[in-house]
Amino acid sequence: MKKPAQSHDHDHAAEPLADLTSRLRQKSQRVTAPRQAILALLREHRHPMTNKEIHAALAKGDCDLATLYRSMHLLEGMGMVKRFDFGDGAARFELVTGDAHAHHHHLVCTCCADIVEIDDCFAAELEARVAAAHGFKTVTHKLEFFGVCPDCQQAGHSHDKAKRSRRKPCGC
Amino acid sequence: MKKPAQSHDHDHAAEPLADLTSRLRQKSQRVTAPRQAILALLREHRHPMTNKEIHAALAKGDCDLATLYRSMHLLEGMGMVKRFDFGDGAARFELVTGDAHAHHHHLVCTCCADIVEIDDCFAAELEARVAAAHGFKTVTHKLEFFGVCPDCQQAGHSHDKAKRSRRKPCGC
């Protein structure tokens, strides 16, 4: 088996792993090895990851893919992770950091899949406007931007927007 | 087989079917029965439809599901239909009408899946702002709103936003 309680190393300004697990416990959810591994990994990444990426990044045997999916549902339901959809058919997840920066969007390079975070959300006001105009309640929105990043522009690739690439943000 | 050139009936201010098929022909694509059936059906609907819905709406035998998927790719590539993603795992398509109203978003009821079109796109300016701020080129965006429509609010259902319903915009 694996080290039971690694609470040291890699800690770049992120919430301590212990705090994360205690959040789990407080909501009467069990703190299991797979869940700890997932949270520990997500702490390291500032950009959303697909379940496949998460699964590949975890030590082999740390967490079954089915368990991973179940865990992400659980964490999403608890508000500990946020789900993003870049339109390529695979959900992406990001750890919800307690601080500000909570609500944000992304700018995804359709060429190299590089991701930039867009912090200021201009859509909040629009949300209210839209809700009022149509009588809807509890309105939320999904907004993501796609384009070609500076590096890829230089690379000289002939990238017309999204083309029909469904599998990857980029078809390179 | 079916009537070869029905260019009459149902015609509420939409582009004539003949014009649509000629657009196909001009791009050196063949005008086949399945494609005509698809275009004819899409002309009737102002809201985006999933391939399953389109397939179900077409007369049995009019178009195989595989052909439907291939056709939608073709039409999307030609710019004759636009693809929308409501985050429920199924792509939706809408006929691109030559007129204005080209670029628009939707407000989807998470309860009854009712759809309202949002014509004014405030995001266009944001797109430019985002592109400039990060050096990206050919930036596009995907933006959809979700909420509970007036009718569903009355129905008294206890609908907290999207919950974890992935399959349908609504989990009613």
Next chain:
DNA sequence: CCATTGACTGCAAATCGTTTGCATGAAGCA
């Protein structure tokens, strides 16, 4: 009007992301 030919279609099998059933295993509590 008929032959030609490559694009298009239907069908079935294959993919991919995601979910679920089930028996075993372990977290948290008495």
Next chain:
DNA sequence: TGCTTCATGCAAACGATTTGCAGTCAATGG
């Protein structure tokens, strides 16, 4: 320490979408 319940691993099931293949047909030239 033992119980009870929740969580996990494995495999099979699923739904959306894609693809291989052989037969079919729209567009074209004769």
